[in-house]
Amino acid sequence: MSPAPTPSTSQLPMAKDFSSFLSLEGAARKKSPLKSLLPLMHGDMISLGGGLPHPSTFPFHSLSAQITGMRPQDAQQQQKAKEPHTKASDLVTVPLAPQPDKVESLTASLQYGVGTGIKSLRDFCREHVRSMHRPQYQDWDIILSAGNTDAFSKTVGLLCNRGDKVFVEEWTYPTALETLDPLGVGHIPIEMDGEGMTATGLRRVLDNWGSTPEQANEPKPRVVYLIPTGQNPTGATMSIQRRMDILSVAQDHDLILIEDDPYYYLQFQASDANSYVPSLLSMDTDGRVIRLDTFSKTLAPGCRVGYMSMNARFCDIMQYHNEVTIQQPSGFSQAILAEMLVSHWGQEGYRRYLTENVRTEYLKRSQFLQTQLKTRINPKFASFIEPSAGMFIWIKIHLDQHPRYGTAKDSVLMLDLFRKCVENNVLMVPGWQFSCKPKPTDLDPADVLNCWFDEDATYLRATFAYASFEQMEEASIRFGHALDQIFAA
Amino acid sequence: MSPAPTPSTSQLPMAKDFSSFLSLEGAARKKSPLKSLLPLMHGDMISLGGGLPHPSTFPFHSLSAQITGMRPQDAQQQQKAKEPHTKASDLVTVPLAPQPDKVESLTASLQYGVGTGIKSLRDFCREHVRSMHRPQYQDWDIILSAGNTDAFSKTVGLLCNRGDKVFVEEWTYPTALETLDPLGVGHIPIEMDGEGMTATGLRRVLDNWGSTPEQANEPKPRVVYLIPTGQNPTGATMSIQRRMDILSVAQDHDLILIEDDPYYYLQFQASDANSYVPSLLSMDTDGRVIRLDTFSKTLAPGCRVGYMSMNARFCDIMQYHNEVTIQQPSGFSQAILAEMLVSHWGQEGYRRYLTENVRTEYLKRSQFLQTQLKTRINPKFASFIEPSAGMFIWIKIHLDQHPRYGTAKDSVLMLDLFRKCVENNVLMVPGWQFSCKPKPTDLDPADVLNCWFDEDATYLRATFAYASFEQMEEASIRFGHALDQIFAA
Numbered sequence: 001m002s003p004a005p006t007p008s009t010s011q012l013p014m015a016k017d018f019s020s021f022l023s024l025e026g027a028a029r030k031k032s033p034l035k036s037l038l039p040l041m042h043g044d045m046i047s048l049g050g051g052l053p054h055p056s057t058f059p060f061h062s063l064s065a066q067i068t069g070m071r072p073q074d075a076q077q078q079q080k081a082k083e084p085h086t087k088a089s090d091l092v093t094v095p096l097a098p099q100p101d102k103v104e105s106l107t108a109s110l111q112y113g114v115g116t117g118i119k120s121l122r123d124f125c126r127e128h129v130r131s132m133h134r135p136q137y138q139d140w141d142i143i144l145s146a147g148n149t150d151a152f153s154k155t156v157g158l159l160c161n162r163g164d165k166v167f168v169e170e171w172t173y174p175t176a177l178e179t180l181d182p183l184g185v186g187h188i189p190i191e192m193d194g195e196g197m198t199a200t201g202l203r204r205v206l207d208n209w210g211s212t213p214e215q216a217n218e219p220k221p222r223v224v225y226l227i228p229t230g231q232n233p234t235g236a237t238m239s240i241q242r243r244m245d246i247l248s249v250a251q252d253h254d255l256i257l258i259e260d261d262p263y264y265y266l267q268f269q270a271s272d273a274n275s276y277v278p279s280l281l282s283m284d285t286d287g288r289v290i291r292l293d294t295f296s297k298t299l300a301p302g303c304r305v306g307y308m309s310m311n312a313r314f315c316d317i318m319q320y321h322n323e324v325t326i327q328q329p330s331g332f333s334q335a336i337l338a339e340m341l342v343s344h345w346g347q348e349g350y351r352r353y354l355t356e357n358v359r360t361e362y363l364k365r366s367q368f369l370q371t372q373l374k375t376r377i378n379p380k381f382a383s384f385i386e387p388s389a390g391m392f393i394w395i396k397i398h399l400d401q402h403p404r405y406g407t408a409k410d411s412v413l414m415l416d417l418f419r420k421c422v423e424n425n426v427l428m429v430p431g432w433q434f435s436c437k438p439k440p441t442d443l444d445p446a447d448v449l450n451c452w453f454d455e456d457a458t459y460l461r462a463t464f465a466y467a468s469f470e471q472m473e474e475a476s477i478r479f480g481h482a483l484d485q486i487f488a489a
Numbered sequence: 490m491s492p493a494p495t496p497s498t499s500q501l502p503m504a505k506d507f508s509s510f511l512s513l514e515g516a517a518r519k520k521s522p523l524k525s526l527l528p529l530m531h532g533d534m535i536s537l538g539g540g541l542p543h544p545s546t547f548p549f550h551s552l553s554a555q556i557t558g559m560r561p562q563d564a565q566q567q568q569k570a571k572e573p574h575t576k577a578s579d580l581v582t583v584p585l586a587p588q589p590d591k592v593e594s595l596t597a598s599l600q601y602g603v604g605t606g607i608k609s610l611r612d613f614c615r616e617h618v619r620s621m622h623r624p625q626y627q628d629w630d631i632i633l634s635a636g637n638t639d640a641f642s643k644t645v646g647l648l649c650n651r652g653d654k655v656f657v658e659e660w661t662y663p664t665a666l667e668t669l670d671p672l673g674v675g676h677i678p679i680e681m682d683g684e685g686m687t688a689t690g691l692r693r694v695l696d697n698w699g700s701t702p703e704q705a706n707e708p709k710p711r712v713v714y715l716i717p718t719g720q721n722p723t724g725a726t727m728s729i730q731r732r733m734d735i736l737s738v739a740q741d742h743d744l745i746l747i748e749d750d751p752y753y754y755l756q757f758q759a760s761d762a763n764s765y766v767p768s769l770l771s772m773d774t775d776g777r778v779i780r781l782d783t784f785s786k787t788l789a790p791g792c793r794v795g796y797m798s799m800n801a802r803f804c805d806i807m808q809y810h811n812e813v814t815i816q817q818p819s820g821f822s823q824a825i826l827a828e829m830l831v832s833h834w835g836q837e838g839y840r841r842y843l844t845e846n847v848r849t850e851y852l853k854r855s856q857f858l859q860t861q862l863k864t865r866i867n868p869k870f871a872s873f874i875e876p877s878a879g880m881f882i883w884i885k886i887h888l889d890q891h892p893r894y895g896t897a898k899d900s901v902l903m904l905d906l907f908r909k910c911v912e913n914n915v916l917m918v919p920g921w922q923f924s925c926k927p928k929p930t931d932l933d934p935a936d937v938l939n940c941w942f943d944e945d946a947t948y949l950r951a952t953f954a955y956a957s958f959e960q961m962e963e964a965s966i967r968f969g970h971a972l973d974q975i976f977a978a
Binding site: 305 | 600824847
């Protein structure tokens with residue numbers, strides 16, 4: 001969808017006041033007095049204040065990376081050269097001292113900074129969000145994170161007290177639950193369909209809140225955690241209508257939406273910057289969406305750099321939280337990303353990298369594994385909804401075709417199948433690992449060959465992201481055999 | 490002090506069981522089931538499991554840094570060349586794919602990993618801790634962090650519940666208090682002398698715990714936060730005896746000690762690896778010390794890499810915490826540090842860098858500023874204890890020499906002095922910023938020219954770490970003038 005023309009910023013509304021949504025922790029985060037000396041640093045002032053290490057003690061004199069070129073002429077070269085190793089390559093260099101033609105220097109990017117991330121990279125990310133998502137209120141901002149797991153953990157700190165609960169998709173990213181659990185924050189699963197969390201499911205739970213004995217004394221939860229695009233594990237992507245419906249429930253019931261969107265740029269149909277499905281952030285006129293973006297899936301997980309978009313009030317608190325934890329992402333990561341994105345690629349080059357390189361690679365891989373699975377497995381025994389984004393295929397096992405269906409528990413049959421897969425030397429992730437149901441306390445999570453809980457977890461998660469094409473073909477054949485063996489039992 | 494000869498590891502005791510010290514959060518952290526598939530990956534197994542991005546989508550083909558050489562022949566060169574820019578320089582390179590002569594590759598270090606940090610760098614840090622600190626129990630381990638603020642924040646999560654309190658030095662690092670406050674964890678200041686926190690002060694508070702009405706229903710705190718070397722802000726360094734005494738109180742009252750030691754390698758007398766004052770970790774036979782180390786002051790803050798040493802049980806939980814937050818430090822940082830430290834410098838090169846480069850630079854700077862201050866200020870008006878480590882000089886203002894002493898409040902006189910310093914274009918950090926007393930709720934921390942709370946905060950913190958030598962001289966002259974003007978008032 002081509003986004004609506006942006007009204008000039010001054011015509012947009014200001015964010016609503018969501019202060020009452022802050023947790024005890026979030027509300028108590030304050031600007032550090034240590035930063036109070038900075039405004040005095042002008043003119044002839046000499047500071048013996050801030051405890052910055054002397055750059056002469058840094059053993060790093062310059063930093064360089066050979067990167068994929070994304071200048072217009074490189075695009076043609078790229079198409080000729082199919083092998084990744086023969087890609088047009090550029091050298092980006094970060095010098096020790098500031099230079100007029102360089103956006104960053106090591107003396108600056110390897111020094112302490114503020115909790116927002118370095119200016120050049122933050123500005124780039126803000127401009128990218130502005131052009132891709134066009135937030136519909138004035139006072140939004142972004143701040144860098146160490147990736148979406150770090151960002152989600154801080155978002156929970158911002159909004160949730162021990163004893164609170166968060167709405168989640170009924171199958172969800174296990175790390176999200178592992179973030180909530182130790183903090184004493186509960187989760188309430190909402191039913192999903194092929195487009196992810198259903199708005200009707202969410203509305204029903206909220207409309208009826210308080211009607212069950214357990215809910216009688218429990219305040220209505222106010223936070224929803226969502227992976228709207230290429231959802232992990234189901235691969236589901238919300239349609240525009242679904243997104244509008246979810247946002248409408250959020251407005252009616254005054255909810256904050258955490259839009260965890262690492263797979264946004266892995267939308268297979270998105271052949272240019274205008275063909276992405278719009279984000280929840282792009283539809284939010286209130287400032288109730290906290291959007292989490294990361295370079296982990298678009299550049300490399302090892303960058304440990306992401307960025308969060310949200311209303312400015314929340315953004316300030318996130319900065320204070322950064323300042324007492326990671327401070328900011330690694331200066332090596334930030335300097336290389338800034339030099340590559342700001343000086344070499346530019347906004348247009350990055351957008352092209354997303355569609356021409358990242359998307360194309362995963363599109364090819366997704367189609368290949370889907371074709372292999374369709375060819376190599378008996379459709380009576382298993383099926384999946386074709387993912388339109390992300391890295392995952394969520395394979396439903398048709399246990400009702402199993403000769404022991406109804407006499408053996410579903411979990412027993414699933415464990416049988418998982419073991420048979422391992423016997424056939426093919427590995428997928430057991431569906432129960434994405435379950436929202438409380439795990440049995442006697443469960444040893446390492447003992448994956450002897451444990452299958454949740455009778456509804458009749459799924460396996462496969463990914464096309466990493467294995468070679470040959471491996472994907474062979475894995476599909478082996479999985480087909482495992483199914484045949486199990487269903488013939 | 491030369492450390493005692495190390496008994497062979499098998500003769501050392503095992504750590505005591507400190508499980509009962511875990512917070513609700515710490516006790517609830519568990520190994521992620523997602524890692525349970527890894528042990529199955531052997532032989533002919535093909536995995537469509539873990540959602541790792543494909544390295545062909547990484548736009549980084551190689552990474553290099555020009556670094557200070559630390560080979561034996563470089564040492565001589567170094568001594569000839571006084572200018573940092575003419576230092577002997579080595580090129581470290583991290584290739585895309587693994588190579589036999591390289592410890593790291595970008596395909597590995599820019600991929601997702603486990604929450605411990607990459608093996609080569611973790612092994613290097615563990616060996617460094619073993620050789621420098623020789624922990625006196627068997628089952629200790631280390632894990633990488635994103636620096637000591639990140640590590641401290643996770644340590645608080647490991648040990649403290651909302652409502653708990655932690656013992657701290659009466660003047661302490663403001664970020665530590667800003668970490669505790671929003672989590673609802675209180676702090677109890679312990680008196681200090683020229684060697685930092687006093688063991689007698691700590692013991693007195695613990696021996697008499699429960700004797701005041703506020704303490705009557707409060708459990709005895711069990712965690713002490715300490716900066717034992719070159720303390721921030723006082724510059725104090727604990728003697729061996731003081732360390733032994735503190736540890737003895739910790740054993741008698743069963744406490745966990747958090748040893749935050751970023752300035753350990755900035756001990757001015759430490760001309761070789763055997764002349765450092767021993768760490769608390771090195772004396773701990775129980776596993777009750779959690780030691781936080783960082784590369785921020787020894788290599789560069791922008792690395793955002795540190796390492797924590799502690800008993801193996803705690804270390805596992807820290808790993809689970811890393812896995813739901815930062816995952817691990819930046820792959821760029823880790824790859825460069827691994828290549829530099831493991832392949833180029835080695836343990837011996839790093840130890841030499843610490844003593845020959847880092848220590849020497851701060852020794853020179855410390856001596857210069859001390860001399861300047863002694864020359865340029867009237868000793869009747871201000872004095873300081875000579876720091877033997879770190880970055881800071883804690884300047885005591887002799888308000889009793891002030892003509893308005895006793896008629897005006899101390900805080901009024903201190904604010905006058907601070908303003909006079911700013912008027913003279915010299916900046917130091919107001920002592921109140923390191924105070925443990927509750928800050929007035931009407932305080933605007935940015936309004937540093939109009940606020941001075943805590944009548945005991947009759948100090949200014951100066952650092953010799955960053956300003957040029959010319960600036961330090963000029964700043965001392967200006968500070969001398971400001972004092973003269975204020976005390977003549």
